[in-house]
Amino acid sequence: MPGDGIGPEIIAEGVKVIEAVADKNNFKIDWVTYNNGADKYLKTGELITEETLKEIKQTCKAIYLGALGDPRCKPGILEKGILLKTRFYFDQYVNLRPIKLLGGVDCPLKGKGPKDINFTVIRENTEDFYVGIGNRAKIGKSKQELEVIRDLYKVKFNLDIENTDEIAYQIGVMSKQGAQRVIKYGFELAKKEKVETAYFVDKANVLSDIYGFWRENVEIIAKQYPKIKHEFMFVDAITMWFVKNPEWFKVVITPNMFGDIITDLGAMIQGGLGLAPGGNINPEGISMFEPIHGSAPKYKGMNIADPLATIWAGAMMLDEIGQPKSAEIIVKAIESVLKEGKVRTKDLGGKNTTSEMGDAVVKKL
Secondary structure (H helix, E strand, O other), X not given: OOEOOOHHHHHHHHHHHHHHHHHHOOOOOOOOOOOOOHHHHHHHOOOOOHHHHHHHHHHOOEEEOOEOOOOOOOOOHHHHHHHHHHHHHOOOOEEEEEEEOOOOOOOOOOOOOOOOOEEEXXXXXXXXXXXXXXXXXXXXXXXXXXXEEOOOOEEEEEEEEEEOOOEEEEEEEOOHHHHHHHHHHHHHXXXXXXXXXXXXXXXXXXXXXXXXXXXXHXXXXXXXXXXXXXXXXXXXXXXXXXXXXXXXXXXEEEOHHHHHHHHHHHHHHOOOHHHOEEEEEOOXXXXXXXXXXXOOHHHOOOOOOOOHHHHHHHHHHHHHOOOHHHHHHHHHHHHHHHHHOOOOOHHHOOOOOHHHXXXXXXXXX
């Protein structure tokens, strides 16, 4: 799904690299293109349909997404109507973000290098304040009904509102199953990587109901992993320690909203948004992989965007669908290009094009 803005350009480079590694390691990728995005929406009024999602579910192993967002559309309409809808439809309950500073990349943190910044953030991806329910109410009395429908549960809120000023509100929802499965995923990653301490993020000192519930479920799952310590950190504190002592962290597990915030900070300490890949994971189903940056519409068609985050996201996709060796080779090729420093896009202080960067990674493969 190439998407909007620079999406088609960066996806083209990702596909180019994946085809090269597939040829090298003797497997084949069959691509199916779905042009869901701003152009289609503005022409037809259609975002992503149930029929399209059903077809993907029946025929595909993974989704490779460029970027979504267009100034011609109302803010959030594409993200909510395509990105979030796809995440929820396929129950991609883990957002996986490697925060890894590669050799050859400048870090904005004084004295920190690749050995200091190498951890993974696991963000719950379908609940919290991103369930997308809320509303406004004018002065006076009103009744409103809101609902959340998931494979795990169905929740309805019937609200009687009486207010003396116009208000807006947003409701966060966290379920026991939803919390426990992502917490377990985090502990499993810590176990796989032989990590001593897994860090869990919240703001339980203020939002005590929803994040106190999060802590209770961490404690429950932690009993299954007696060899791994678990440490709670408030979101404001962990942003401070990401900057001061990033070397402390190897595995960080967080609810949805805070994960959205701290992974952008992680992107900057690993060298910038152009180097930050992400995966929306359903370990038992179809996962979706994308760069975490936006569609940068002002650079559309200029062939200057950095495709490395998208290429790295493609490596994550290969790892998820059973080609870990190829995934590793791609990341090593990216790092080799960066260390060599001959090819650099604008965001890295260079003058090379999007396609030249893709070609350089293919050459290293």
